[in-house]
Amino acid sequence: MRTRTLLVTLAGAALLPAFATPALGAAPTIGNFGAVLAPVPHDPSADAGSEVSGHARVITVDDRATVVVTARGLSPNLPHVMHIHGDLQAHNECPGPEARDDLVADGLIETAEGLDDYGPIDVTFSTRGDTSPASALALDRAPVANQGGTLVYSRNIPIPTDVRQNLDDLHIVVHGADVDGDGQYGGRTTALGVPIEAELPVACGELDGRFVGH
Structure with missing residues (x-):
C-alpha cells in the first residue's frame, strides 16, 4: 500500500511542471491611451x-491595439483617412495657425504643412487589410462618415513595438474636408499626389495615458 501511494505521489509531482508552465509565462504589456480631437x-x-x-481610445495588449474613434462635424458620406502620427525621436504636437502657409499661401494646413508638428504617419486606421503607412491614402478602405457627418471606427489592429512604446508622445489625425460642398473630394493636387480635400487634416489630438501592465 505504501509503495502504491509513493508511486501516485511521484506521478503527480512529474505532471506539475506541465501544468505550471502557463503561469510562468510573461504577463502581457497593456496600455490604455486616449485623445481628445x-x-x-x-x-x-x-x-x-x-x-x-x-x-479616440487606443488599448494595447502586447503588439495589438483595439482602436475606437468617434468624430463629428465631418463631411458627410465621404471617406476620412485617419492615422497615428509622430516622430518617435522627437516632441510632437498638433499644428497651430502658423502652419497655414508654409508651402502654399491658401490659409489651409495641408498634411505636408503639418508634418513638422505632428510628424510622419506611423499607423493607418483602415477598415480592412493593411494598416501601415503604405495605406495612408487608401480612401477605398477608409472609414466613412454618415449622412450627419459622424464617424465611428472600431478595429483591432497590429501595432509596431516602437510605436506602442511611444504612444504617449504621438497623435491621432483625421483627414478629409469637402470644402466646396459639392459632395466629393477635389481641389488642387498636393505634394502627396491627391486632391487637397481628400488629405486635408481636419482634427488632431494628442494621445495620453499610462501603462497598466508589464
Whole structure:
C-alpha cells in the first residue's frame, strides 16, 4: 500500500511542471491611451469654418491595439483617412495657425504643412487589410462618415513595438474636408499626389495615458 501511494505521489509531482508552465509565462504589456480631437486651425474663410471634434481610445495588449474613434462635424458620406502620427525621436504636437502657409499661401494646413508638428504617419486606421503607412491614402478602405457627418471606427489592429512604446508622445489625425460642398473630394493636387480635400487634416489630438501592465 505504501509503495502504491509513493508511486501516485511521484506521478503527480512529474505532471506539475506541465501544468505550471502557463503561469510562468510573461504577463502581457497593456496600455490604455486616449485623445481628445480638436479642429485643425485652418483659416475659417478657407475651410468654410470646419469644426470637427471627437475622441479616440487606443488599448494595447502586447503588439495589438483595439482602436475606437468617434468624430463629428465631418463631411458627410465621404471617406476620412485617419492615422497615428509622430516622430518617435522627437516632441510632437498638433499644428497651430502658423502652419497655414508654409508651402502654399491658401490659409489651409495641408498634411505636408503639418508634418513638422505632428510628424510622419506611423499607423493607418483602415477598415480592412493593411494598416501601415503604405495605406495612408487608401480612401477605398477608409472609414466613412454618415449622412450627419459622424464617424465611428472600431478595429483591432497590429501595432509596431516602437510605436506602442511611444504612444504617449504621438497623435491621432483625421483627414478629409469637402470644402466646396459639392459632395466629393477635389481641389488642387498636393505634394502627396491627391486632391487637397481628400488629405486635408481636419482634427488632431494628442494621445495620453499610462501603462497598466508589464
